[in-house]
Amino acid sequence: MRPRRSLGGPLVLIAIGVLFLIHTISPEFEIVDIFSRFWPFALILWGVVQLIEIGIWTARGTPVPYNGISGGGWFIVLLICFAGFATYEFQKPGAWWRGAGFQRGIEMLGNEHDFTVSPVQKTTVDAPKIVIENFRGDAKITGVDGNSVQLNGHKVVRALDDGAAARVDSQTPVEVIVQGQTIIIRCNQDRAGSRTSVTTNLELSIPKHSSLEATGTYGDFEISDLTGDIDVNSANAGVRIQDVKGNVHVDTRKSDEIRCSDVGGSVTLRGRGDDVALTRVVGEVNVSGDYSGEITLDDIAKPVRVESMRTTFETARVAGELKLARGSLDARDLIGPTRVKASATDMAIAAFNGDLEVDVDKGDVGLRPGRVPLGKIVVHSRSGDIDLALPQTANFALTASTDHGSIENDLGVSFNERTEGHGSRLEGASGKGPDLHLNTNRGDITLHKDDGEHPGPPKPPVVPHAPHDAPASES
Numbered sequence: 001m002r003p004r005r006s007l008g009g010p011l012v013l014i015a016i017g018v019l020f021l022i023h024t025i026s027p028e029f030e031i032v033d034i035f036s037r038f039w040p041f042a043l044i045l046w047g048v049v050q051l052i053e054i055g056i057w058t059a060r061g062t063p064v065p066y067n068g069i070s071g072g073g074w075f076i077v078l079l080i081c082f083a084g085f086a087t088y089e090f091q092k093p094g095a096w097w098r099g100a101g102f103q104r105g106i107e108m109l110g111n112e113h114d115f116t117v118s119p120v121q122k123t124t125v126d127a128p129k130i131v132i133e134n135f136r137g138d139a140k141i142t143g144v145d146g147n148s149v150q151l152n153g154h155k156v157v158r159a160l161d162d163g164a165a166a167r168v169d170s171q172t173p174v175e176v177i178v179q180g181q182t183i184i185i186r187c188n189q190d191r192a193g194s195r196t197s198v199t200t201n202l203e204l205s206i207p208k209h210s211s212l213e214a215t216g217t218y219g220d221f222e223i224s225d226l227t228g229d230i231d232v233n234s235a236n237a238g239v240r241i242q243d244v245k246g247n248v249h250v251d252t253r254k255s256d257e258i259r260c261s262d263v264g265g266s267v268t269l270r271g272r273g274d275d276v277a278l279t280r281v282v283g284e285v286n287v288s289g290d291y292s293g294e295i296t297l298d299d300i301a302k303p304v305r306v307e308s309m310r311t312t313f314e315t316a317r318v319a320g321e322l323k324l325a326r327g328s329l330d331a332r333d334l335i336g337p338t339r340v341k342a343s344a345t346d347m348a349i350a351a352f353n354g355d356l357e358v359d360v361d362k363g364d365v366g367l368r369p370g371r372v373p374l375g376k377i378v379v380h381s382r383s384g385d386i387d388l389a390l391p392q393t394a395n396f397a398l399t400a401s402t403d404h405g406s407i408e409n410d411l412g413v414s415f416n417e418r419t420e421g422h423g424s425r426l427e428g429a430s431g432k433g434p435d436l437h438l439n440t441n442r443g444d445i446t447l448h449k450d451d452g453e454h455p456g457p458p459k460p461p462v463v464p465h466a467p468h469d470a471p472a473s474e475s
Helices: 008-025 031-060 071-091 096-100 102-108 162-171
Strands: 111-123 129-136 139-144 148-159 175-179 182-186 197-207 211-218 221-226 230-236 239-244 248-254 257-263 267-273 275-281 285-291 295-300 304-307 311-315 317-325 328-335 338-344 346-353 356-362 365-368 377-383 386-390 396-404 407-410 416-420 423-430 435-442 445-449
Touching: 031 071, 111 162, 111 175, 129 139, 129 197, 139 211, 148 162, 182 197, 211 221, 221 230, 230 239, 239 248, 248 257, 257 267, 267 275, 275 285, 285 295, 295 304, 304 317, 311 317, 311 328, 328 338, 338 346, 346 356, 356 365, 365 377, 377 386, 386 435, 396 407, 396 445, 407 423, 423 445
Parallel strands: 129 182, 129 211, 139 197, 139 221, 211 230, 221 239, 230 248, 239 257, 248 267, 257 275, 267 285, 275 295, 285 304, 328 346, 338 356, 346 365, 356 377, 365 386, 377 435, 386 445, 396 435, 407 445
Antiparallel strands: 111 148, 148 197, 175 182, 295 317, 304 311, 311 338, 317 328, 396 423, 416 423
């Protein structure tokens, strides 16, 4: 019997060729990043191809092999699993191996040697642009009155001996270069050889009207009391920003946390990381990327958009608080229109104004508008329960349906209810009000009155706190 040929091998070759072709055409297309996220789909696709082939053989009357996958096939399966898990751990922010220092190569060897960075002071214009180039280390940047830049700090060199550390210290001076209205801070860490590692920790005092542009490879940024725009781009950094009036843009490939509070402009976050916390932001907020921790938004005065692989959230304003974590979304005091689309997420949304649209693949949805008049509410869950609590005086037109489940009506209003197969449908109106559409493919729907205390009106937009060195204004 001739060996049967399989489509699995050619499909794997085609997939690999397509990925590398896309990367060749668009170098920004990250093959390793894509593989680390979606490698299980390769196994699923392979399994589907094997099932199709077995189905075709059966339909043709061809003998089906005793083992669906050969020994070599199982070896490839194990290889894909090992490679996928390894790349996922390598890409994941905050992984255990980062603390061990593997990402810095030879820095696992040798000892740390501390050196003091010579203080530098430069006079500049009142509102310069500060540029920190290719920085590795921690930076504390504070805006102050005046028109001078002051720098000090210390340097950590990991080397095998004292002499090598001293040579690297002399080869990597911290330079402050004045070019018109631009101040360039250069640590020259790329001059260190492969046998040493240099980390420079800086403390910067700059004019408070400065704008800041910082690029880094590893380390944290702490920035406060500035009125200009801030742009941070780093491969791996924690970022904490407070009391700024300009726009904030942060792009990180890995980050343990990003925290911004009292921001007078917009905030834009891109990339990957763990926790995000944005508090008292006057401008728009845009968060896009893969943040595996908790995203917290508190008191955002203008439109908000959060987009990740699992969730898309949009609203006109967050007067209260939003907490978005893996598998859960809790929000209160939202000023709509609000739109949420998620994959597997339980939601609890309370005290919201304006229209609301929710689309979730799998998850329970609990809604308590808390205020009248209501806005239009549309909820669709493919698998999950829906619980809606309406104010006592609310007017609305309701359509609720479930394909597999029941509907419990405790609104005190008689609606038209009928059974449809394994599910139910409820229709009716209470006064003249907006349409409420609730649908779940598999789950129960509960409707009842909200007897709790209704929240007060939304708070007015906030104004960022005055910098710590500025006197408070009288009301």
